[in-house]
Amino acid sequence: MVSEVEPANAGVNNVREYDAVVIGAGFAGLYMLHRLRNLGLKVRAFEAGSGPGGTWYWNRYPGARCDVVSMEYSYQFSSELQQEWEWSERYATQPEILRYVNHVADRFDLRRDIQFNTKLLAAHYDEASSRWDLQLNSGEAVSARFCVMATGCLSSANLPRIPGLESFTGVTYHTGHWPHEGVDFTDKTVGLIGTGSSAIQSIPLIAQQARHLTIFQRTASYSIPARNAPLEPTFVREIKQHYDEYRANNWRQPFGVDFRQNETPALKVSDEVRTAEYEARWQEGKLGFLAAFGDILIDKSANETAAEFIREKIRAIVQDPGVAAKLLPRQIVGCKRLCLDTGYYETFNRANVSLVEVSASPITAVTPLGLRSEEQDYEFECLVFATGFDAMTGALDKIDIRGSAGQRLKDKWAAGPRTYLGLASAGFPNLFTISGPGSPSVLSNMLPTIEQHVNWITDCIAYVLAQGAREIDATVPAEDEWVEHVNQVAHTTLYPNCSSWYLGANIPGKARIFMPYIGVPPYVEKCSQVAAKGYAGFAISR
Numbered sequence: 001m002v003s004e005v006e007p008a009n010a011g012v013n014n015v016r017e018y019d020a021v022v023i024g025a026g027f028a029g030l031y032m033l034h035r036l037r038n039l040g041l042k043v044r045a046f047e048a049g050s051g052p053g054g055t056w057y058w059n060r061y062p063g064a065r066c067d068v069v070s071m072e073y074s075y076q077f078s079s080e081l082q083q084e085w086e087w088s089e090r091y092a093t094q095p096e097i098l099r100y101v102n103h104v105a106d107r108f109d110l111r112r113d114i115q116f117n118t119k120l121l122a123a124h125y126d127e128a129s130s131r132w133d134l135q136l137n138s139g140e141a142v143s144a145r146f147c148v149m150a151t152g153c154l155s156s157a158n159l160p161r162i163p164g165l166e167s168f169t170g171v172t173y174h175t176g177h178w179p180h181e182g183v184d185f186t187d188k189t190v191g192l193i194g195t196g197s198s199a200i201q202s203i204p205l206i207a208q209q210a211r212h213l214t215i216f217q218r219t220a221s222y223s224i225p226a227r228n229a230p231l232e233p234t235f236v237r238e239i240k241q242h243y244d245e246y247r248a249n250n251w252r253q254p255f256g257v258d259f260r261q262n263e264t265p266a267l268k269v270s271d272e273v274r275t276a277e278y279e280a281r282w283q284e285g286k287l288g289f290l291a292a293f294g295d296i297l298i299d300k301s302a303n304e305t306a307a308e309f310i311r312e313k314i315r316a317i318v319q320d321p322g323v324a325a326k327l328l329p330r331q332i333v334g335c336k337r338l339c340l341d342t343g344y345y346e347t348f349n350r351a352n353v354s355l356v357e358v359s360a361s362p363i364t365a366v367t368p369l370g371l372r373s374e375e376q377d378y379e380f381e382c383l384v385f386a387t388g389f390d391a392m393t394g395a396l397d398k399i400d401i402r403g404s405a406g407q408r409l410k411d412k413w414a415a416g417p418r419t420y421l422g423l424a425s426a427g428f429p430n431l432f433t434i435s436g437p438g439s440p441s442v443l444s445n446m447l448p449t450i451e452q453h454v455n456w457i458t459d460c461i462a463y464v465l466a467q468g469a470r471e472i473d474a475t476v477p478a479e480d481e482w483v484e485h486v487n488q489v490a491h492t493t494l495y496p497n498c499s500s501w502y503l504g505a506n507i508p509g510k511a512r513i514f515m516p517y518i519g520v521p522p523y524v525e526k527c528s529q530v531a532a533k534g535y536a537g538f539a540i541s542r
């Protein structure tokens with residue numbers, strides 16, 4: 001965090017000037033760069049990693065894999081790309097997704113306009129010139145008319161501030177910053193904190209290597225078997241022959257993914273019918289388990305039927321009843337993100353795995369040899385933090401962003417992020433966020449909704465330029481109305497009912513505001529209407 005920096009360009013003689021800069025070269029940044037370059041703009045992207053990929057560049061932990069099927073988790077802007085790329089598995093692994101990202105970067109010749117190993121420290125808006133002055137960690141200064149933040153929703157790792165962390169004499173890892181060369185846990189004793197998606201994917205593989213693995217669980221998670229498998233060539237051929245229809249159907253779905261949403265209420269059917277539907281979806285292995293009935297994410301009694309079905313599965317899989325009891329989640333299913341696993345619950349049947357409930361006895365310190373809870377000390381050689389992210393706002397908070405009149409974005413968002421459509425924040429002209437808070441983002445299939453944002457931003461910038469305008473800025477009334485709407489929609493569901501990262505509840509001191517917008521089709525419709533009305537809710541100045 002650079003709070004004491006001089007104005008972003010101070011003392012630098014050679015300020016490089018661009019029409020637009022893009023911060024980040026993950027899926028969002030790559031496509032944004034492609035579109036703005038094709039608009040004829042002089043664009044530069046800056047990326048902290050040494051290669052493209054964003055979340056898929058950093059999250060290299062064992063078992064890292066997407067939880068949206070690969071035929072859907074891919075770009076659709078290029079029909080040729082869509083046809084030529086061959087996914088090998090139903091759910092793609094991190095290495096395969098990273099190969100895809102690199103293929104895209106090469107295929108569209110994007111690397112020449114990306115500066116890797118470079119972080120943005122500060123971005124200050126200069127009202128006199130209507131330009132953004134940017135300061136990079138390389139010492140370089142850059143100026144741009146438009147600034148697009150493609151900094152990711154889950155890119156700022158959360159490392160809990162446990163006293164004594166520096167004293168640990170073993171090796172520590174965070175799933176979100178995994179060593180590129182991989183880690184061999186063979187014969188090692190390992191402690192792992194967390195039981196969210198990253199933990200659930202990595203635990204079965206770490207347990208296969210480690211001499212002993214101790215898992216520290218604060219909240220038990222619900223997980224569905226992924227039933228991953230190689231992709232059948234006939235299935236792939238069928239989708240590729242009708243890819244446009246396939247994508248169009250997904251755009252009509254609440255989360256932008258084909259979850260076979262059933263609108264029937266869970267309690268309107270007999271117990272047998274309900275259990276059969278849950279069983280079919282458990283066997284299918286998709287996050288669409290929660291789409292089994294129309295009211296699972298709306299009505300607590302309906303939700304409890306789905307929750308209890310999963311608990312029953314856990315009791316059946318885990319052999320030791322005491323361990324099974326600890327693994328039974330109690331919160332509303334789905335209000336923390338549902339997980340997909342390969343052998344997660346089965347791993348607790350291994351003799352070399354133990355489970356410690358830190359909800360009952362919180363971790364108080366890291367010691368030189370391991371962890372200390374209120375009850376006892378635990379020793380191991382390696383400590384893995386699978387403790388998640390400062391989601392949606394964390395990456396932006398780390399940059400000293402100052403808009404009109406020097407207002408800091410971090411200050412403006414202190415009581416929770418305020419955006420118009422998750423695309424812009426009033427008082428920060430010509431600055432756009434891809435998958436920003438207030439957009440479906442993490443409650444959607446990220447790839448399509450990233451493309452929707454990039455297309456919208458590209459059209460918006462083209463419009464501003466065609467008008468001969470100087471700047472575009474969200475208006476405060478439009479933003480206030482949108483923030484209120486996002487919140488109202490969230491509260492018609494069960495989502496705000498547990499301490500999730502959607503609410504910022506995983507980060508001590510972070511404001512508790514439900515951040516993503518729920519509902520892809522109405523959101524896309526709203527964005528289209530805003531554009532069709534000459535960017536209603538934005539002020540465009542000449």
Ligand code: NAP
Pocket residue numbers: 065066067068154160175193194195196197198199201216217218219337340358363386387388389442501506
């Ligand atoms: P996460 O869901 O936030 O899980 C973090 C875990 O660490 C939770 O179990 C949390 O417990 C625990 N934790 C955090 N601080 C702790 C502390 N001080 N003491 C004890 N436990 C602590 O993070 P994640 O697993 O990295 O996943 C984040 C999101 O990334 C997912 O929800 C998903 O959207 C995405 N993701 C997706 C995939 C996939 O596509 N398959 C894989 C990985 C991640 P509490 O629950 O009690 O806070």
